[in-house]
Amino acid sequence: MSLKFARLARPLIRALKPNEKITEHGITAEKLANGDVRYTVAVMVDGERIHRTIGRNSDGTTRSQCEDFIAKARTEAREGRLNLPSSRKLHLTFASAADSYLKKIEEIGAKDYVNNEQHIRLHLKPYFGMMRLDKISTFTLQKFQKHCREKGIAETTTNRVLATYRRMGRRLAEWKLIPAPPPMVRLRKERNARTYVISDEEEANLLKAALADSNSYVWLFTKLGLATSLRHGEMLAASFRNFDPGRRRLGVMVKGGRWRSQPLTRGITEILGREQEMAEDHDGWIFPSKTSVSGHMESMTSSFARCVAAAGMDANVVTPHIMRHTAITRLAETGAGITTIQEFSGHESLEMVLRYTHAQDRAVDRALDRLEERTIVEHPRTRKTEKS
Secondary structure, eight states: OOOOOSSSOHHHHHTOOTTOEEEETTEEEEEOTTSOEEEEEEEEETTEEEEEEEEEGGGTOOHHHHHHHHHHHHHHHHHHHTTSOTTOSSOOBHHHHHHHHHHHHHHTTOTTHHHHHHHIIIIIHHHHTTSBGGGOOHHHHHHHHHHHHHTTOOHHHHHHHHHHHHHHHHHHHHTTSSSSOOOOOOOOOOOOOOOOOOOHHHHHHHHHHHHHSSOTTHHHHHHHHHHSOOOHHHHHTOBGGGEETTTTEEEEEETTTEEEEEEOOHHHHHHHHHHHHHSSSTTSBSSBOSSSSSSBOOOOHHHHHHHHHHTTOOTTTOOHHHHHHHHHHHHHHTTOOHHHHHHHHOOSSHHHHGGGHHHHHHHHHHHHHHHHTTSOOOOOTTOOOTTO
């Protein structure tokens, strides 16, 4: 059915003054300073915004060509819908895909649901919204990165949000809701090399404060955090059932829903052994809770922050994750190899492990300093060069 125009009529277009314009049904006619008329189109077709300059009056462009362009775009969209699965009448928008993804990961009890929901609600949906999922390209994602920078969003946050986008695409493809994962963009390098490491004196003060705290488990939480590379949630969800004192290993569920075997020092192995003997359930949770649905404690944030403050440290800086960073840094400072550090930290990529090479560099420097104490390093003034 042809469009009916009341405002965008030819007499009214001719009567426009320079820099004036009329818009109707997504078509805009604008009188330029030189008296020419430029025609543009801005319409939504199947959730995708199409904005195009059609041409100028001097080139022979009229309103009719704009109407033809819109009609063609909608015809192509209808033809595209014929190739969709019979259960779907419209192309899948990002918002619909995100809703399906969140619903499914909530149903399977995915541990990353909270972060995923937050990333989608606060960042991805507001930007991509009703865009067709199959129309999101690497260029679109690069524009999203630029958008985040302009809004002052940290590079680390942008990378985490895009990681959620990538994970969502892979899961949807795995569940056959889309034919293949959507394209991904290269993540930008983060300027977030962690430098804060808990010192030996701070550790002693922190453990002393934890021992005196009202939470009887916060001392064990702190001790375990500083002796392993386990994350906050990984420690709280660990159980004695997966503790192997003979091999000095603790099986834990980590990010991404996979299991890994955390290496343990002799000291923390002995501590966990004594804790197991004292526990009501020798195969139960290491941090049990009678009030939580899971049966184990869900957060130690408040108790840990209380101990940090009591130890005279800044709770905004010294978070549970700092214990993980401290443990990995301490291992790196022993001169351990990259693969050894990776086995201890549980990082999937070597790129993440390489952030700790600064600690290895310091260990090498100290070793060279010790070597220098045993060798003569003075430069002999009488040494002759080849040219002398």
